Structure formats: C-alpha cells, structure tokens
Amino acid sequence: MLPLPRFAWQAPDTLHGLLDAAARPGARILAGGTDLLPSMKHRLHRPSLLVSARRLPELAAIYEDGDDLCIGAFATLRAVRRHPVVRAELPALADACATVATPTIQAMGTLGGNLCLDTRCAFYNQPEGWRQALGGCLKADGDVCHVARKGAGCYAAHSADTVPVLWLLGARARIAGRRGTREVPVSELYDGADGRRWLRLEPGEVLTHVLVPRRGAPVVHHKVRLRASIDYAALLVAVRREGSGARAVISAVGPAPVEVRAARAEELPDLAHARVKPLGTHVVSTAWRRHMVRVAVRRALDACPVP
C-alpha cells in the first residue's frame, strides 16, 4: 500500500483553535481527504500538520439564513445534494454535487473541499516515480511545463464540479482568518494566471461557509466526461439566462473558471468556443474538449429555462 508521508493531526474544538492550527507552518486543513490524501500518497503535498474540523459540527451544518442558504464548508457533497432546500430551490447545485467522482466520494468529500480542490494536470496528478521519470513539472518538483514548454506558467486545470454553478448562482465564500472574517464572491476566489496559485486564500485562512442566494434565475450544470462515474471533468459548463442574454462559466480548461457573457443568448456557444481554448492538461483529447465547449454550452442553454 502507499504509505502517507509523516504528519501530525489535530482536531481543535473551537473555530479559534482551528484558525490557530491552520496558521502553523506546514499546516493544511483536512476536509473529506478525497483529493488531499491521494495527492499526499503521490507525494504532491507533504504537510506537517493536518487540521481536522471533525470536532466542529457547526462547520458542516446547512441552514437557511435570510435570502441565503448557508452551507458549512465541511458539509459533505452528499449532504448538500440531499438537502431539501438545495433540491427544491438550487437543483443545479444538487446536480453538480451528484457528478463529483462517485456516490461514495460524495459521501466523504465536502463542499468546501471542492471549492479548494487543487488544480489538476495529466503531468501532475501522477505517482511519484512517474513524475521523476519526467523530471517533475512546474507545479511539482520541476521547472518545466510539459503542457506548454514555452508557456508563462502552470496550466493545471481547475476541476471543481460545483464551482461554475456556485459562481453563476452568485454564491459567496466566507473566509475566516486570525485577523477576522471576510466574504468574497466565488467568482473572485480564483486566479487564472497560474495553476500553482489559483486559490485566493491567504496563509492561515480557512473557508468556513458558502452562502448561496436562494432566489435568482435558474442555472444549468453540464459536466463532460468519458465515464458517467469516477471521472474528473474533461469540461465543465454552467449557464444562466439573463433577460435576452446569457452567461456561461466554463472550467476544466485552465487554472480558473472562465466567464463568458453574451448580450443575446444564442451567441453564447460561439462566443464561448472562441474564448475558451483547452490545453493538453487532460488525457482526453484537447481538440475534442474544444469542440465540446460549443456543444456543451448550447446544450446547457437549451436546458435552461428563460427566466
């Protein structure tokens, strides 16, 4: 079996304790562990401390908060997709949770973990010996990008199934740090410039809640993958109609999701296709993923009711 690299574990029972622990050097928050632990087994991460929120059940709670549904970051994807408010009012979020990996992974993985999911690449998410045979890559152990050798940085792809939907729903991330709490729109949580620094969290900050506005135009989630289970996205699309126009958020194509707006909804597929150019970060064909941008946006749009 693949031994985990050495680390200490801590499960504080106050938010204050959690933030203190998260601020220690080398600390990482352990949520569902479904991405972090495989990556640690592959020696992509070697945190010296894993900080568990298991003694803070309030961070896994889901409750109605005025016009928002407040989802604790440590709520499992299974709990989110089964929540009556999500099912009744935010079906696209339920759909997005239901496409993550497998039902068993959904019962372990959390919404916050999905929002903070590491960017992925066919040259990065590989066993240690495999990467060493290639001399590593920009994101791990090396100084070459195998996706774009002359590129400006790392192109590892944002692959979080729930993010395009949350983005279009206008969801906000509540982030706690030792200096206080802040809220940022999910749309401002990511930085597309480099797959190594895609997440705009300061050291020691912890995503604690996701606030999802309950009212608003419907959103449609569309995940492209070769198998209907297990697979990460080859392409992720969410769309929302607004008046005669529409917006799409497209992911699994670069370090951050890309938003595309069209004044006239029917132009959205072509605009998206012109704008979004997937790179060779996936084992799945790049040309086909590019083709699928237009098709997936159009199909999602077709499924999206006019508000």
Next chain:
Amino acid sequence: MSGAGHRGGGVTDFSTYLGPEDTLAGRPAEGGIVGRSGLASGTGKVDGPPKVTGAAVYTADLRLPRMAHAKLLRSPHAHARILAIDAAEALAMPGVLAVLTGADLPGRHGPIPVARDETALAVDKVRYRGEPVACVAAVDEATAREALARVRVDYEPLPAVFTLDEALDPGSPAIHEHLARKAARTGRSPNVLRRVHQSFGDPDAGFAEADLVMEESYFYPGSTHVPLEPHAALAAPEPGGRLRVWTSTQNPHSVHRTIAAVLGLDPAAVRLTKPEVGGGYGGKCDTFVTELCASALALRLGRPVRLALEREEVFYAHRGRHPTRMRVKMGLKADGRITALELEALANGGAYASYGVVTAYYLGVFGTLPYRLDHYRFTATRVYTNLPPCGPKRGHGAIQPRFAIELHLDRMAHALGLDPAEVRLRNAVEPNTVTVNGLRVTSVGLRECVERVVEASGYRDKRGRLGPGRGVGLAASAYMSGALHPTYANEGPHSMVQVKVDRSGRVTILSGTADIGQGSNHMLATVVAERLGIEPADCTVVEADTDLTPVDLGSYSSRVTFMAGNAALQAAERVRKRLVSAVSAELGCDPADLVLRGRRVFVRDEPDRGVDWRRAIALAEAEAGALGAMGSYRPPRIGNRFRRQSVGPSPAYSFTAQVAEVSVDLETGEVRVEHVWCAHDLGRVLHPEIAAGQIEGCVYMGVGEALLEEQAYRDGLLRAPSLLEYRVPTVHETPAIHPILVESHDPEGPFGAKEVGEGPQLGTVPAIAAAIHDATGAWLTAPPYTPDKVLAALRRRGVR
C-alpha cells in the same frame, strides 16, 4: 503447402484419446447436476459464500510471523545501460533487511522455452520505463519504500524504440543483444522476436475467382487486464530447507517450475500455493518479479517476505493485448462465399517475449475459423520495443485478427448488398471437418448461434432502419478449448485430478487448476457430483498446491473445463465403478442398472431399491479398500499436418455470434452501447449462471476495448497508470448484456462441454464497429471509439 480439403477430413482425423464413452457427450445428466441452475436450486457456487462474506483469502491477506515487506525500484528510462547500483545507503537505514539487484537473480526465464529473455530484475540494462531494477526488503512497507530513494543507480541512456516502424527498421538499436548479432548477419531488424508465414491452398487463384476483392488496413490498440487484485506473492523458508510460496497466479505449475529454475532449487524443494486470485484475464500467466524476489529474499533472510504490487505497478507488469497493425485482403463471390483470405499482422510486443512467440502464431492461425476457407495465407510478426511487455489477454492473439476480418467481411457484405448474417451462415465451417490450415473441427454450433442472436436482437429488422445515430452490428468468431500442445515439451497429461471419498460422505477433489474467478472449482465439483450422484456442496475442492494437488497446466487458452473437466470426469468415473460394483453385489442387481442420484445409489426405475451415499461408500471400502481415484487428460494425438503446426490447434473449438446495438451522438461523437446479444456454443452447459457470467464478462471487456481502454504511452511513459485515467467501464458504460447458451455436445468435452471464458469476447468489438457504421455510415478501423476519434471520422464523412 497444399491445404487439406475442408470436407473430406477422413475418419482417421478424428481418432481420439477419449471416446464419447469416456466424455459422456450428449448423455442425459443422470445425476441431475449438470446444467442445473444455481439460482433455481438456491445454491451458489462452492466458493461463493467465502467471497460474499470477505472470508476468502487472497495472497495479500496472508500474514506470517516476522513477515518482512519488499518494494521495487523501477527504471525511469525506457532504454539505458546500468553502469552501477549502490545500495549502501539504503542498507544502512534502520529496518532495511536486504537489497536485491539483477546480479542476485541472473537466471533468464520466460513462459516459452524458445524465448527466455527476462530476468527477475534488470541485468546490465533496462528495457522499459517501469522495469524493476532493485528490490528492498524491510521490516515494514513504509521503510522499504523510503529506502528505495536511497538506492543509487547510474544509467547511461540509450536510444529507444517505441513504434512498430522503428522496431522493423534494420537500423534500430537492438533491445536484446543476442539478436543484434543475428541481425548483423541477415541485415534485418534486430528487434523481431518472431515472424511466421504460412500459406494454404492457392490464395492467388482464390482471389482470381472472386467477384469482389477488397484490401484494407486496421489497427487494434493495446490494452491491459486490470485485475482488481494487484499481483502479490508471499514466500517463507521452511525448516529443512524447503521454500513455501503463495502467489496470485493463473499458472501455478509454470510459476513453480520457473521459481525453482531461476533460484537454482530442486522443484521438489518448493511448495507453491495459489490462494484466491482476484482476477487474471491472462495477466497473471507469466512468472513475475513478485514471486522471484519474494522467494529469493525469504531464502536470504530466513524469514517470510511479502511483495505486493501497487496499482501503478500492475500497469507496468502488463502482459496485455499487443497493439497490432493489420492488413486484410479478402475475396468474395457475389453470393458472399469467401474465396480467399490474406492477413498481415504486425504486433508491438514490448521489451520481453512473454508468450509473444505464441502470439505471433495465434495472430495468423485463428484467421480461418469460424469460416470454411479454401485459400488462406498470413504473415504475422511480433517485435520488441522499449515498452512494458505484452502477453496473453483474454482472447490472446485472436482478438485482433478477428476484429479486422469481421469488420472487413461486414464491409464487403455491405459493398455487395448482402445480409451480413447470411454471409456468416454461408461461410460457416461444418462439423467434423479440417480447416485448410489443419485445424480439426468437431462440434460446431455456429449456425444456431447466428440464427438465435439474429432472432433475439431483431437484427434483420433493425439493420439500416434505426435512423441516424442508431445502429446494429453483427460478428461471428471461434476460439480454442485449450491447446493441443503444452507450453514446454513433455509427454505427460495436461491435467490430472484426484478424487478421494471420506467415510463421512465428503468428497475431496484435488486439482492443480487455478480458479481465478472463472468458476473452475465449481466446474470440478459439478462434474464429480454429477457422476457420483451427490451435490457440488458435498465436495471440497483443493486447488493449486504443489504438495497436495496433481499437476494441471494452468488457466490459459480456455483449457480448464475441457481438460481438467475430463480429468475429473475420469477420476469420478473410476470411483463410480467401485461404488457400482460394491452396491450391485449388495443388491444382487446388474451394475449397469444402477443410478447415482440424490445422494443415493439405486436400481433404475426402482428408486426404493438402493442404498444411501454413506452406505455405498462403506460397501465400496469393504469390498476393495480406500476409495479414491486419479484421472487425467491428454489431448488427442491428432498429429501435425505440416511442420510448425504446434501452436494453435485445439481439441475443440467454441463458436460465437453476437449483435451489438449502439447509439452515437452525431454532434459529440459519443458512442453508447445499448445492448449486446451474445450467443455462444459452449458444447454443453455445466452451470448456466457461471457460463452466462463468463459471456457477460467477455462482452464487458470487449466493450471496454471498444469504447475506452488503451494502454497508451508518451515517449515510453505510460500516460495513465491509474484506475482514474485508464478508464475501464463502470456500470454506466456497460450495456445490457443478453447471453444465449448454445449446446453442440462436443464429442470429447466433459459431458460435451467446451470453453466459454474467452471466445465470447472475440466478436464484441467488431460487432460494435459494425453497429457504429450502421448508425453513422463510417467504418472505424481503429478502436477504442472514443468520442474524439468518432467525431473526426464523422467529419471526414461530412456527417458533421
């Protein structure tokens, strides 16, 4: 070389080792066990309960006191000379017990004696990325793994060979030095393991006779088995100098011999046991580094050593499907009769021979069946490249040419405006004939397979009529029920089985066979229980323990039901004779009148006149002592019709026809296989659920190869050594599979049975390819049919 007529054959061609009397072909199942549904009778297979409760013990489940753990250091280079290995730093680590390198185990081995080119760990050079170079033993797995990083290996990289064209180039760097010397003499490539050319009849005359001749190229990709259980071995020294080995293998006998040979031990000093095996599909036929290093380390350290592979390493162990480029030329009369066939196959075998010599033959030899051909020639070449070695995967060597030939036949039928099902029927081989390339064919259920699958699927109503994006396709095939000749020269039986009867009524069946999930244990219990009139559940099957069980050659070439089944039948028959003799003396009746059924021995038509099972045993013991018997099976000495016909012939062939129904998203290229109907002639149904399960498993594996799976490399580095990115079908990609069991009552199979574990896969991919054509008008000649490839083909046709 002139071909034998396909009809004449002559009675002498069918002289057999076992006559119908011995094999009970076509006889009613008097014991009521053969053919009985486990579902209807409320009983699962004999090894079912341990498997559903987690009690079944696989190799990695075993734990021994003081057990040490070993890990492998693997090559980062595709082709490199090993200049030096320094393990001092690793050995100095607390908890590290030993480090093995190639020099410790220099003995060359390989499953085929003419091509023993592999060592346990790389010696002098590495030949593929992922090849084992050193093995560290430590007190625990984590320490062993940590120590790998402290084994220093100096490499001098060498130019590498990856593709077929590179390997065929006479100027290509030699992967195996001994072939370089020969190549220097002949001016040919040093990387050809084997080239086989055979010609039968007069193919040129056959083509001249045809109304249509077509020639096309096909490519069948490499794929790997993905057994859910990673390879694992545990070895332990025993007092007195013997060695015990437990390993996850399909071929215990071959591994037993190989361990002894490589370690320089007397085979009698090695006891090899096969625990439960979590899937093989051909991928656990070879002897692996796990077995050799665990054994060597156990002897060196004087303590048990386990070496269990990680999932990633299973992809490097490989021995999967050979990526094969093919050219097919076929002549057809206007009525669909095949006048001649020519096949050229080039297979990329990777760094070592494995069963590659056999692969080269199989690629060509199986070109004829299931059809009657008068003129056939082939050239099949298997080359070395700097990739993980290919080997036998379900349908070994027959999958690729059958794909090409079936799809080609469909294309020609289409070109001639003929019904593809009719074309298959027109060309179907007849029972009791000899093919032009000398394969003796006995029972043939192909017609019934085609007719039933056409009927069940509604093929004739659906073909061309389902509308854009939906289609059906059909393919036929044949496969062997074991090889006529063993993998190493010997005159002994291919299978031996011992049946011993306890006074309690319990029957123990000892056999060297390897149940790898295909159900061979239950097959043995079924055959014995049927003949002795008891229940399979009354039998304990002891399998694959070289101290306990008589030799069986292993679970490969779909040989076990036919060969071990016959051996078990013979043993059971001998026990039955003893029982009948003693009971008839007791009852004062004619022995021929006795029936064994329902745990009783009684007079036919007089069920009350008889004795129960235990009484029968007591009578037999009283009459002639200990009750038990051995049985054995050796294939009939059919005789080779020409030189080099040692690879390919089988005592019996199974036949299959299948229809796939697909839908294709014309905008995205995504293919969905909705249904596969698969009719398979397995001679006789021994157990319907197990037989149907084999068909379902074959079709499943075919669907994976058709839609998703490819063992793909970039510069010799596997693209996806994980279950995340090497995509096997989940439940969602798996079609509704409709197995149809067809019985042709083989004259030599046990109760008339033939194979069912591999043959049903042969036609799955070409049936899907034909269905994609029906749905889209595009002939796709290179699976897997991933959406990018399908879309590109649709665009070429102007569909999109």
Next chain:
Amino acid sequence: MSDPTRPGGSPPEPPRSRGPGRGPASEVVASFLVNGEAVRALVPATRTLLEFLRDELGLTGTKHGCDLGDCGACTVLVDGVPRLACLTLVAELEGAAVTTVEGLAADGRLSPIQDALDRHGAAQCGYCTPGIAVNLTALLAEEPHPDDAAIREVLGSNICRCTGYTRILDAAREVAGGGQ
C-alpha cells in the same frame, strides 16, 4: 483549506506529543466500534482505516484495489454511510461505528444481499464483492426498495472487472424487489 503547502523540500518535523486531539499529535488515540466490537486504536496519525483493518485487526475482507479512492474495493460503512477505507484516517474515527463486510452476516447467516450475490453468481473473482456488498447494504438500509436508477448510481462507486455488473444488478434488484 489553507494555502497549499508547496510540494518538495523537507517538511518541518511534526511535534511528538500524543494529546487527546486538541493539540498536534503524531500518534493518536481513537476509540470506536468495528462490527459492534469496541476498539481502542493507538496509531500513527498517518494510519488509514484500510491499513488498520487489514494489518491490525486482521479484517482482510476489506480489499486493497488502488489505495487512491478510484475502485471502491475498500468500501466500509462509517455510521451507516459508505466510505473508502483507503482515504479514511483512523484519527478521524473517534466515537464512530465502522461496519466491514465481515459484519454483514449475522449469526453466521448470509445477509439478504450477500445471499443474492451468491445465488446469482455475482461474485466471480470476488475481489470487488466485499465493497459492493457493503455499498448495496447501505443503499438497502436507507431505501429498502430502490429503483434501478438508484441501484446503478450506487454501483457507479465500484469497479468490477469480471461480471459486466449484470449479475450484481440482478442480485440487487431481487433484494430491492423483495416484499413488494
């Protein structure tokens, strides 16, 4: 979910304390139930449930298929919910109730889904079977008569390489249809 640690380089030495969990600990204590029996684990923080079950409790029915969460062979129930033992730290299990495949059969009798899997011939090599039996047990406990879509969705968590899932589906359908 703090800023990701950069891979590579040598990590700081973890503290060696063995606290009750509120402070950083490289060794942890966790008390929980396994198949109804109380277990007190004193293990390194890195210990996964899969390692613990197999190596320390000798419960080898839970299988190692990939160790990375892709195959489902190591599925167990934690408080009735399916989890992958290969991605579960023992440290996280304080107070939990773990059920493995060995805990499904009561009083030596096969559970309904085990019995159905057996009779339908759904176990060929048997290596995926424990994870599937556990997963279907959770489904049937929650919803005694799941429809086909629900059964298929759950089975999407488990790779079976032998059967084409056909007989597994048949077994699940039989149990799901029971009593209707």
